Amino acid sequence: MIIGLCGTIAAGKGAILDHLKSRGFKNLTFSDEIREEARKRNIEISRENLQMLGTEMRTNHGRGILAKKLLEKVNEGENVIVDGVRNVAEIEELRKRKDFFLISIDAPQKLRFHRILERKKDNDLGTWEEFIKRDDVDNGIIGDEKGQQNFKCMELSDFAIYNDSDIGTLSERINEIMKDIQSLSGK
Numbered sequence: 001m002i003i004g005l006c007g008t009i010a011a012g013k014g015a016i017l018d019h020l021k022s023r024g025f026k027n028l029t030f031s032d033e034i035r036e037e038a039r040k041r042n043i044e045i046s047r048e049n050l051q052m053l054g055t056e057m058r059t060n061h062g063r064g065i066l067a068k069k070l071l072e073k074v075n076e077g078e079n080v081i082v083d084g085v086r087n088v089a090e091i092e093e094l095r096k097r098k099d100f101f102l103i104s105i106d107a108p109q110k111l112r113f114h115r116i117l118e119r120k121k122d123n124d125l126g127t128w129e130e131f132i133k134r135d136d137v138d139n140g141i142i143g144d145e146k147g148q149q150n151f152k153c154m155e156l157s158d159f160a161i162y163n164d165s166d167i168g169t170l171s172e173r174i175n176e177i178m179k180d181i182q183s184l185s186g187k
Helices: 013-022 030-040 047-061 064-071 088-094 108-118 128-138 149-156 167-185
Strands: 003-007 026-029 080-083 100-106 159-162
Touching: 003 013, 003 149, 013 026, 013 080, 013 100, 013 167, 026 030, 030 047, 030 064, 030 080, 047 064, 064 088, 080 167, 088 100, 088 149, 100 149, 100 167, 108 128, 159 167
Parallel strands: 003 080, 003 100, 026 080, 100 159
Antiparallel strands: none
């Protein structure tokens, strides 16, 4: 089974990822594919550089290239979570597998900004203005179809979570979705 994760920055994708990894899921990420390419080219690894490189890879090799690369790493019968689905063509490629399900996650914008400040992971998003600009790029408000398309991907999800509460509530919601997925997939 392959579970794809899409959603807005700091909405809780990492918490879902951790939850599913604790249930034995193997983790594959689109950004790791792009990081691997960046290392080959000696490109500094930053959020902006990875976004530009991902767009370039989609332009040069087809918009589903990152999904194709990830699917090559999935063994038959393996439970995998694919993190960072950000382009509609990636979903189209992943949907070629009958055991693929897409979960989207969102949260209020101000809450997501505060989460970023708390985790101090995204150094380039330290001000509200920087956050809004990056959020617009991620969500496809700025850019083209070869770039980030979070909002369009979220519209195509099989399951959606609005994460405006605590981690316990989020875990309960993930467990409910996994029961639904197991029922649909017969596993």
